[in-house]
Amino acid sequence: MGQERFSDVVERFTNGYASAAAAAQASPETIGQWQVELDRNLKRLQNLHAMLTSPVEPRTGQTPREEIYKKNKSRLYRYASPRTHRTPLLFVPNLGISRPYIFDLLPHGSFVEYMTGQGFDFYLLDWGVFGPEDNDLTVEHCVTRILPRMVREVLESSGAPELTVLGYCMGAPVAASFLGSHPEVPVRNFINMAGPIDFTKVGLFGLWLAKDRFNVDRFVDTLGVIPADLVKAGFKLIKPTMDLSTSLNLWWNLWNDKYLEGFQALNKWANDYVAFPGEFFRQWVRDYYQENRLYRGELVMGGRRVDLKTITCPVFVVGAKEDYIAPPECVRALVDAVGSRDREYVELPGGHISLIAGRGAAVHCWPKVAGWLASRS
C-alpha cells in the first residue's frame, strides 16, 4: 500500500484540518468534557510537583509475616492464613536480579495476600542480596544445600506431611532441578510460573548468551560479582522502549492517585536490581542457557542426576503470552518433560511481571493458580 496511500492520508488530514475553521459551536457536553480534562491536567501538575519535591517511600510488603529460618543471606518467611487447605506452599522466586517484595507489593494488590486469603499456608523463600563474600555460591549449592533445608523447615513449621512447591521465573528451573534430583522429597504439587525449562527456546537472552558468542568464564573471572547495574542494563536492553511507554502512561494517569500509588511501588521495585554471585552466574549461564542441561537430563547436582521424569506429582505450568524473558514455549516444555500423569499448561495474557503482579494478574492468574491448587491441597 505504502507511498500512494500515505499521500492520500496526508491530503485528507490537511483538508480536514483546514475545514476545522468552519466548526460548529461546542455543545455543553463537550465543554464539560474539557473542564474535566483541565481539572485532570491541574491534578497531573500537582502530583508531578509532589513527586519531585517530596517523594513518598512506597510501603511495600505489608502482609504480616514471621521469619521461620535463615541461612546466610537467605530467609524463609511464613505468611499465616486461615489454613483451609492442609498442604503448605513454598514459593521459590528468582535469585539475584530483583527483590521478592513484588509478590506482596501493596494491600489488595498482592499475590501473597491473595493466596493466604484463599486459605493457603504461604512460605516465601527470599534468597537475599548477595555480596562479594557469597561469590562462591553456585546453583548446585542452592539445589543441594539451601532448598532441602528450606523444605524441611516448611514441613516442620506447618506440621504437614507434604508441601506444594511453586517456582517463579528462575526459581522454577532451580526448583525443578531440586525436585528432579531429590525424588524422596514429599512434594504434593509443583507449579511453574514463567520459568524457562527448554533453554533453546528462551528468546533474546538465549541468543545473546550463546556459547559461541558469550564467554561466561572471562566475564565472571574479570568482574567477580555480576553488578546490579549490569543486570539492570541487560534487562533494559531487552525492552528498550519500556521506559518511554512507562513515562507516557505515568503522565496519562498522573491525575489518578490510586494509579500513582501503584506506580510508585512498582517503580521502586523495577529499579531495585540485585547482583548475581559470580559462580552462580557462571553455572546458570553455562549449564542452563548454553548447554540446556536441565531439559536434556545431563545436569548432575551433588552427585545426583537431575531427571525431570522423576517428578510425578501433579504439575501446573503457567506461561505468559507476551513474556519476552521466558517465552511461553520454553516454559511449556516442563509439561512434556515431567513424569506426572496429572499435568496442565495454561497460557495467560500479560508479560513476565504482569503475569503475577498487578491488576491483570488478580483477574487472570491468581484465581487460576488458587483454583487448580485448591482441589489438590
Add this chain to the structure above:
Amino acid sequence: MAETPATNQLFELWKRQFEEGTQAWTRLLGQQAPQAPAIDPAAFWRPVLNQGLETWARLFAQTPASPEMLTQWKQFLDQWIDAWSRALGQTMGTEQFARLINQQLDAMLTAQAPLKKAFDQQVEQALQTFNLPSRAQLTGVARQIVELEDRIERMEDTLGAVLRRLEAREPR
C-alpha cells in the same frame, strides 16, 4: 479546498528522511548480509502513521474538538512506541546484533580488567598505609563466617539424624 503543497512537501521530506535513516541503520547493523531475510523496519511505522493521520483527519473534520482527540493522540503514541519496540526487537533478535553487543562487552572487559586490577592495588596500598583492613580482607572474614555457619548446620543435621535414629530404636 485549497491545495497545501507546503505541508505535503514537508511530510514527504520527513518521510524520506525517516526511511533513509532506518535504511542506514539497517545497513550499519549488517541486515543486508547474504541469506538474511530482508527486514523492512518502515513496515512497522507506516501503518501506524496512516492510522494515526486518518484518525486525526476524521477528528478535525468532526469539529468542534473534544478531549476525545487526546485519547486518540495517546493511542497513536502507544502504537508508535509499540511499532518501534517490534522493530527494535526484530533487529536485536539477529545474529549480527548479538555479535555486536558481545563485541562491546568484550571491549569493556578488556579495558576494565587492567584498570580494576590497578585500582584495587592502589586502594589496598592506601588502606595498608593507614593500617585499615582492605575489602578483600573483610570479604575473607565474611566468607569464613559463611563457612562456619555451613559447618554448624551440617553438624546440626548429623546430630538431628542421629537423634532421630536413636528415637526410632528406643521408643519411650
